[in-house]
Amino acid sequence: MSSNRKSLTREQIFDELMSGLNSVDPLESALLRATNICRGAGLVVNELGEVIRSVGTAPTHLISQWVQDEIFADADRPRWDEPKSGAIGRWHVYAQTVRLRSRNHVIVVAVHADAFVEREDDAAVSLILDVLTKLLRAFEGFESFSISNRREESVRVLRDLEAGVSPGREPAIWRLLESFGFVAYEPIRAVRVRLDIADSVSARPTLPPGGGLVIRESEYGASAIEQTVVCSGDFDIESRLDAPGLLDVGVSGLFTALSQVPEMLQTANVALGSVRGTKFAFVDRMRPIEWAAARMSLRFDRRLVAAFLNPIVTKPEASTTLRTYVESGGSIAEVAARLHVHENTVRYRIRQIENVLDARLTDPRTAAEIVLALQCLDTSELA
Structure with missing residues (x-):
């Protein structure tokens, strides 16, 4: 078994693993090819000790614990990311740290003792792991470069949109938006987002290909970062933007004319300032x-x-009665029940309020003025 591994050169291993990167899940595909070569098993473990990929029949929970104890426990030491090897039961394990999507992960290749028949296998498996991690680092570099370029292009597109796009320039801007997953002349939304500055990294949405989203950070405050977003009308804002560091999101209505972006961002700002009890x-x-x-x-x-x-x-008593009256839709019985007083007491208080306002609460115009004034009071208190 080992002779098959030893017969492969570095170039052959490189070619075999490289072909696995051209897949929907390049990480799992490359890992599968590596473990096929050494006739073993493979895992990818993140910083939390979670196994995010697993190929083969090795004891994943024991290997994950070994990674935590032997590798991540030494993360503050200068040479913690060097290759490591060890034994877990009858499994020979080889591990190497690699950075994927801006986080540290450990790639592990494990070979069972029954397949580990010669000392040279140690060097052969180490070579496979070395080639695999270097390929993944290079792949991560290309991907990070691509993401960085998309972010820069996203900022440029949004600045154009915020400045105002004339009708004559709309076709050209739509072509740029199509590269971000938008469909030309289909409805879009303008969005304002506020993130907690202490936890803004985890809340930042990514720019996946075909996501129907362009975004840029537009304002920095002492405690919050504001982002400007334009997204496709079918973009699932509530699930895709929600994250622990998210504070508030104001979302415009649907529109199709790119020249309307500045106006619709203003409406999103209004909505952002009205967020109460929900994000x-x-x-x-x-x-x-x-x-x-x-x-x-x-x-x-x-x-x-x-x-x-x-x-x-x-006057606390009058204020509570009026608010409860509005919330109860003008029902005297409901107000009395909620305030635990007699209905006649409610009627007496309502008459006093009407005398002060010199208006009847049953007048639709007065009712509208009261509701608007209460809404403004609440907004002032929370501002």
Whole structure:
């Protein structure tokens, strides 16, 4: 068995493993080819000790623990990433650290004692592992270079869109967007994203080919980073953008004219400022009263409208009664039940509120003013 391994030169091993990179999953394909050559098993273990790829019948949990103890435990030492070998039961294991997608991983090749019949096998398997890790490093370098280029191109495209695209330039910009997975003249959305600066790396969306997404970081604050995004209309924003470091997302309605991007980004900004109790605010899901309050972006605007209720909100009992009345849709019985008072008590308080406002709460215009003022008050308190 070993003679078959020894008969292969470095060039032959390189050619065999290289052909495995041209696949949907190049990591697993190359690992499979490497283990076929040495008639063993293979694993890829990440920094958390998780086996993310496994080929063959080796004891994955024991090997994973060995990797944690023998390799990642020494990660702070100068030569921790050098090749390592050892034995787990009747398995001879060989490991090498390699960086994949900006994270450290360990590639492990394991050969069972029954197939390990000559001392020269040690050098043969080490050679296979060496070629495999070097190939993966090179592949990672090309992939990282490609991702970097896509990010730069994404920033350039977005800057053009934010500056405003004339109708005559739209066909050329659409051709650029098609390389990011967009379909020309199909609906798109403009998005504003806020990330926690302490955890922004984990929340940053990637730019996979065909993703229907262009993105750039547009503003840095003391505690948050803001991103500007344009995505295809069918891009799953809530699942694809959600991540631990994500704070808020404001999403415009659907549109098709690229010349509208600056305007639609403004609407996304309004939605971003209205996020309450959830990470995402979609313009086309907002109620008119929410939109009207959110559009009042200046503190003066909100205070001016909220002043309508100042005589009420300064009195806790009246304020609670009015809010509960609005939330209950004007039902006296529901207000009484929620506040644990008699219905006549609610009616008395409502009459007092009406006297102060010099208006009937059953008047639709008064009701609209009250709801808008309450919305603005809430916005002012959270701003």
